[in-house]
Amino acid sequence: MKAMILNKVSSLKENNSPLELVNIPIPQPKNNEVLIKISVCGVCHTELDEIEGRTSPMKFPVVPGHQVVGTIIKVGLRSSKFDVGDRVGVAWIFSACGQCKFCMAGNENLCDHFLATGRDVNGGYAEYMTVPEKYAYSIPEFFTDSEAAPLLCAGAIGYRSIQLAQLKDGDRLGLTGFGASAHLVLKMVRHRYRNTKVFVFARKEQERIFAIELGAVWSGDITDKSPEKLDCIIDTTPVWKPVVEALGNLEKGGRLIINAIRKEVTDKEYLQHLSYKDHLWLEKEIKSVANVTGKDVVDFLELAAKASIKPNIQEYPLEEANKALLELKEQKIRGAKVLKII
Numbered sequence: 001m002k003a004m005i006l007n008k009v010s011s012l013k014e015n016n017s018p019l020e021l022v023n024i025p026i027p028q029p030k031n032n033e034v035l036i037k038i039s040v041c042g043v044c045h046t047e048l049d050e051i052e053g054r055t056s057p058m059k060f061p062v063v064p065g066h067q068v069v070g071t072i073i074k075v076g077l078r079s080s081k082f083d084v085g086d087r088v089g090v091a092w093i094f095s096a097c098g099q100c101k102f103c104m105a106g107n108e109n110l111c112d113h114f115l116a117t118g119r120d121v122n123g124g125y126a127e128y129m130t131v132p133e134k135y136a137y138s139i140p141e142f143f144t145d146s147e148a149a150p151l152l153c154a155g156a157i158g159y160r161s162i163q164l165a166q167l168k169d170g171d172r173l174g175l176t177g178f179g180a181s182a183h184l185v186l187k188m189v190r191h192r193y194r195n196t197k198v199f200v201f202a203r204k205e206q207e208r209i210f211a212i213e214l215g216a217v218w219s220g221d222i223t224d225k226s227p228e229k230l231d232c233i234i235d236t237t238p239v240w241k242p243v244v245e246a247l248g249n250l251e252k253g254g255r256l257i258i259n260a261i262r263k264e265v266t267d268k269e270y271l272q273h274l275s276y277k278d279h280l281w282l283e284k285e286i287k288s289v290a291n292v293t294g295k296d297v298v299d300f301l302e303l304a305a306k307a308s309i310k311p312n313i314q315e316y317p318l319e320e321a322n323k324a325l326l327e328l329k330e331q332k333i334r335g336a337k338v339l340k341i342i
Contacts, residue, residue, distance in 0.1 A: 003126035029076035041124030042067025065124030150336035
């Protein structure tokens, strides 16, 4: 099968083609697993973190990709959740132990034995992949394959961020950064929290214009002060500067949710500008998002179908995965990027 593989950590500034197109054997499903013929796979900023070495240690070579949609063509022994021909999706969570206190409480995203799709095991930048049936999800008929792919991470992680923010209807919400996840958060909020005003902070003018088109009441640069203090802010950027700036825009008792697997360490010197009085005082809170649970994915897919929430997408053939990643690195974004495998 065709697959784009990552053989080593490298900087996209020095190597704009870090993934190699190869032919590798088609995997076979083990007990309780299914084999998926992949049609599309979303492109996520986490792939940049993997390529540039900001995630947990990885075993190379590996096939990236964790927003996978395809059709089951084979089931392993003791697999009964799906039938051959079913359309399913795979998200960032590939598996967890199922027995620790976090798994038992429904927080398998915190499990010490959490395995990530496309990082710890081969993912969706390929024609086929296997996954435990527990962590494959039915895709509502409302979505095309390409529309469904970004929902599995960008959408689900955005959904989890809203839950962690404890957003209430009428609260003032800020979104720092406006890529795949943030634009879906804005669509969710417009549906579920009709009296909530959304303020967007983004570096690029086209992103700020896009935010207004989708219903934001105001948009400005990362360093701008919002016209009103905000009850919650969700940060989806890869760097530290927007975090510090966001804290300065929070209302007393406000909550900042950092929706990112990693931050780029080259920007950490900006933390020197962190002031207790200006940024943290008066009971402001900071909470990070750690992956997603299976329930997040299921609940968000159901919500997105009912609310007719579809992502704005840009499509690329599998062979242009490096191009899509480089554009993501250069912040050439309008919605979510998706690779078409077949």
